[in-house]
Structure formats: structure tokens, C-alpha cells
Amino acid sequence: MEVGANVATPANRPLSVRVSSTEKGCADTSTDEDPMSPFGRVMEEMGVYIVLVMGLGTPVNLPVFRAGIETELIPRFPRFRSIQVMDGFKDGKPRWVQTTVNVDNHIVVPRMDTAAVASDPEKAVEDYVASLSTLPMDKRRPLWEFHFLDFPTSEATSTTVLRVHHSIGDGMSIMTLLMASSRSTDDPERLPAMPPLPRRTGAIYKQRPRPSLSSLGDCLAWVWSYFVLVWHTLVDVALLSATLLFLRDPPTMFTRLPDKGESPRRKRLVHQSLNLDDVKLIKTAMNCVPKTINDVLVGVASMALSQYYFRKSGNAKTMKIRLRSILPVNIRPLSSRQIYVTKVETGNQLSILMCPFHIAWHDDPLEYVRKAKRSIHKKKSSLEVIFSHVASNFLVKYFGAKIGAFVFRRFSTRTSIVLSNVLGPAEHITLCGHPIAFMAISACGQPQALIVHYLNYGSTVKVILAADDTQFPNCHELLEDFGNSIRLIKDAAGLKTLKTSIEIE
Template sequence: MLLILVVLDGSNNGKPHWVQTTVNLDDHIILPRLDPAVSASDPDKAVEDYVSSLSTLPMDRSRPLWEFHFLDFATSEATSTTVLRLHHSIGDGMSIMTLLMASSRSTADRARLPAMPPLPRRTGAIYQQRTRPPLSSIGDYLAWIWSYFVLVWHTLVDIALLNATLLFLRDPRTMFTRVPDKVKSPRRKRLVHRSLNLDDVKLMKTAMNCTINDVLVGVTSAALSKYYFRKSGDAKTKRIHLRSILPVNIRPLSSRQTYVTKVETGNQVSILICPFHIALHDDLLEYVHKAC
């Protein structure tokens, strides 16, 4: 079996480049031996601990940069767990998901590729296209022009903040701040997941007239706030300025089914700088309100 491999061998001016190599599946299909007592007592935490341990281990660049880890014990959400670990040079999340979809088959028809779910229908009030109000007076006309000035002003402020962030603007040092590469940190990266009821998220979205993303950002802000003040012991009135980079897929959603039938690897992503509101509120909905 041949596959491409990223290597650093002194050629190509010392830059990484792709070469063909022979794949030994035993190097990429991993069945870890975990303590049965630990996985039986708290299987969800055992999965999180195992994934967390992978973040401390560098990938072997002498072979293709992908691995499948199979955890053969039941959790609260599945009978077994598969962890796919790969280098981002192979592809982004959407391309890898479509690759896995293209490698599977429909349970109803083994010869047919699985169908991607249809695009969601956005029918909420927030998605309705706003029409321009009738300009019946000079005041209405000036207000309409002023709205464009406000839009331009906010755009310029966002551009200025982005450039300042790239050049010198930094968030205050907290337990969430990324440690520089040159500094060895004993902190282990940890991936923690929680499943939410989508109906509850939609109910909150409708009640607060916002988007699902706003609700999720608000929930994340609430969780980070609770964690920060519990761990740091700071005063509850203290407010922390924290921003995060969120990757965004820029492939057109209308062609997701095309990606299943014609898989395209590589990266087509952009980023958003998302501020998180870190503070303590008695009303948890205040976090969602701040995110809207």
C-alpha cells in the first residue's frame, strides 16, 4: 500500500515535502491496553484521559501522519470508541469527515454511498431578510444613511483590532493562555466533551432571538467562567478578557454530497476571533445574552 508522507530530509531547502512510502498498517491501527478496572469504573473519563495523553506524544514523522486508536469498551454514548489522530497537513475536519463517509456504505444498500443530511431550513425570525423601510421623510433617509456609516465604522474597528492583535495586542496571562513553544509546561492538553440536547438549544435560541452558535458560545463562556473562578480563587466581581480562535469551514454547504462522491483532501478553513465573556452571573442566561 502506497501513501504520501511529509518528510524533512535536507532536500527542498530543508522544507517539508511529500514523498511516496509503503504503509505498514500495524503502525497505524492501535489497540491500546488500558486498565480494565479504570475503564469499567468510569469509561467516559478513561476515554478523555487517553485522548489527553495522546496530546503529549509527538507523531512519528518517519511514517504517514495518521493513526486509528480503537477503545473496545462501552461508554455512556457508544459501545466502543474510535480515535482518529492525524496531521492537519492531510486535511481539515470537513475533508476528513467526507473521506470517512466515502469509505462507508449505506446499511440499506451496501453498494450505495451514504447520503449527507439535507441542509437545515433556517426559518427563525433572525434569519428573515430585512427589507428597507419606506423613506417617507428626510429623517428616515438620514437614518438609513447613518446605518451604513455605523456598519463601516464597526468594520474599521474590527480590522484595527485584528491588526493590533497580530502585532502587539495580547490577552492577560491566565490559566487558559497558551504557553509559548519555548517554555516547557507541565500542563497537559485535555479534550472534554459534553452532549447537549439540540431541542433545548433550539428552545433557548428561539426564546432569546439569537442563533445556535450564540447559545453554544454562551454555554462555553459559562463553563469557562465557573472553572476559572473555582480554580483561581479570584474575586467573583473580576472580569477576564479572553479571546479564542475558532476555525470555520469555507466550503459551500450546498456541495457537501459532492465531497462524498469526490473526496478532496487539503485545508479550506478560515478563522474567527471570538471573545469569551468570563465573569460570574446569577442568571445563566446572561452569558447567552452577552454572546448575542
């Protein structure tokens, strides 16, 4: 299926509609109907999409890739063969109802401007992906599509773009689907290796066994841990409530500029590879929580945004601004990542928390990581994630998805950015007969002007920015600040490690 160079979906595709009970004739109602999750209903109401750009190591072999979609992806993921039915049920809740899938309706091969591709293939891919960020999808078909761009770029021989409606699932469910449907590039006979299980710490994961009464110190520490838990939770819930009512971040260049409508803005997706070993070196030097690099990645983001801010604003470097980011949190049990061979998790199993970050100038680059570490440690001593999850489900269940979407927009427009980390395969994979050189995931349709994603893939960490195309015309400069920040923090961490080893000797 071919389309024009500046159009991401065929011109004869109908616009996005809600499927009602009278249109269920196209659905296979012999299968069980699956209720939409509360978070999925909010994403449907807001029109949020996940965009996954994959660089391929070979030219596109469309018949082979199409066969892989039909035999590997669709059978493993019920959402890829289901449509949204919005009414006609006794309880009034929308359902996923399975239907017959014509794979050709979900494959797009655009006709590109050959001169633009020859002049700057990276920009041609960026422009095409940006065009997808404002286009609706036809809800009379399953809400996913593959776009194939068969020309080389600096990182890949060809490119495919998977666009999925966020109501289908979250980033983790999409990644587990790809891993379950792919093979290791090094050994095509086996599935790709999963990343090691992260060590989850904090109030919602760690059990607090009651200490022996014979030890006064242990008893006091046990009581104090619950006092800290209650205090941090009350503070976080109060801040959530204040944000919903009146509290907002101070306006900066990262704040979404006001407009008259709620229509999605065009987002440009740019990405850069960071060395995973560099991130691990910083983690070790800073004594961060084992098996997780979130502290380091939040610190890198804080430093990069600070560098960009002071360079573009010209403000004095003595200024300090406290902003907040929305962090989506995967609430699945850790073991679910290890059983993807037999079961791919469907739906959205996410909660959110609001994490502070600072725009400030520090002579010591490690200070950004220290501040991030302290902020995240406080969040781990709080039940904010559980409260957000329970409260959002309650709102959608009793007041509907429109109220849930209104609340989510309030949080989104009163904070500055979205910051997320998605775990990918621990080694390179081959998907549908094509080796994947890189992956870059992000989202569009959310109110924020800037979304920052990190994606682990093999020995690299991709930093991906989805930036408002008009508000950040120089988003590549911001992307370069992430690369500069990781280098400066790594050099400072290496110097710290060297000094420590000399003192020990």
C-alpha cells in the same frame, strides 16, 4: 500491531522527521504532486493533531474495520495515501506526494492494564487518549492512525480513536470524509443525511444591492451599512495588530502557564452530550439567526467558564473580565457540504477571528446569550475573516511557515481559549461495518491550555474539552458546568417564551 498500555505508538517506530527529496523513493511520483496549503504548512510547523474519539455500538471486528479503511477511507482521501516532501522542488514549496500505504502500519491495538480498565473504563480511555497528545508521528508514512480499545464504557461497547495530523486537513474535511465513507445506521443502503445548510449572514456573504435613488431612507441605510462594515473591519484589524505586538488577555486560570519550551503539553479530552432540542429552544426564544446555533453555544461557554471561575477563584461576583477566544472559521462555500458523495474536500480551508467573551455573573442566564449574540453580530459586520486569511497566506508565501507559526503562536498565547463548532451527520452512521454511538473531536499541540469544541451528531451536541492535564486537574468539574449552564439557560428561555405567549393572549 500491539503496544504497551502507556504508549500510543509502537516503540520501534522512528520519531518524527522531515522527508527530503532523497527519500522520495518510497513515494509514487507518477501521480501529480499537490502543494501544501499555507495553513497546512503552519500546522506542520507547530505539530498540531486532530483527535477524533468514536464510541462503537459493537465490539471491534478488526478485519472488517481494516477492510473498510482500505476500501472506503483511503481511496476517497488523497492525504491518507500521501507523505510530506519538504524540499527538492523548483519553487521551494513542500508537496504532498502519493505513496504505497500499508494499513497495518496505521492500526494500533494497545495492551491495556486490565485492572485499570475494570476499575474505571472511562478513565482508561481518557488516559490513553491523553497519552496521544504529546507523541509525534512518523512523517515517512501518511500522517494518520487508528487506535482500537476493545472494552465497554458507559456510552459505547468499544472505542476507536482516529489521530490525524492537522496539516492533512481540518475538522470539516475529516467529517466529510467519514460521512462519504459511511452509511445510515437506520438504512444501510444510503449515505447519511447531512445537516441543513446554515444561514450565513454578514459582510462576506450578503450582497448589498444598490437601492433606488428615489428612496432617501434606503440610500442612507445602504451607505450606513458600508460605514459600519469599514468601521468594524478597521477596529478588528487594529486589535489583531495590537495582539501581535503587545495586547494580551489579562491573566486568569484559563491562561496557559508559562514554560521554558514550546513542547506540547499533555491534554486530557473529556466530553458530555447536550440535547440539540434544548439548544434550538434557546435559539428560538432569543431570536438568534435561523439555522445556526453558534450564538447559543458561545453563550453557554461564557456562562460555564464564568461559573467555574467564580467557584474556583473565590473572587467577588461583581467582577467582570473581558477575554478573547480564537474561532476557526470554515471558508468553504456552503454547497461543498452537499457534494461530499462525489468529492471530499482536502486540505485546510480555515481562517480565524478573535471573538470576545466575558467572565461575569448575571442573575439572568439569558444575558450570556445576549452578549454572545451582540459580539458575533459585530463580527458578521466585519471583514476580519478575509483579512486574517489573506494576511496569513501572504506571510507563509513570502516569509515561510516558521514566521506563520510564530504569528499563530503569538495570537494563541495572547488569547485565552480556542472555541470551535463542527457539523457532523444529522443521523447516526455506520463506519467500516461498525455503528457509531458517539463522536468527540478536538485538537492537541496548540499553545492554549483549554480548547472547547462542539460537535453536532444526530440529536445531540457534544461539548468536548481538551484541557491541560496539569493546569486543569479538575476538568470534569468544568465539563459539568457546561451541562448546568445549558439547563439554566434553557429554563430561563422556556420562562421567557411562556411570558411572551401570555402577553400575546
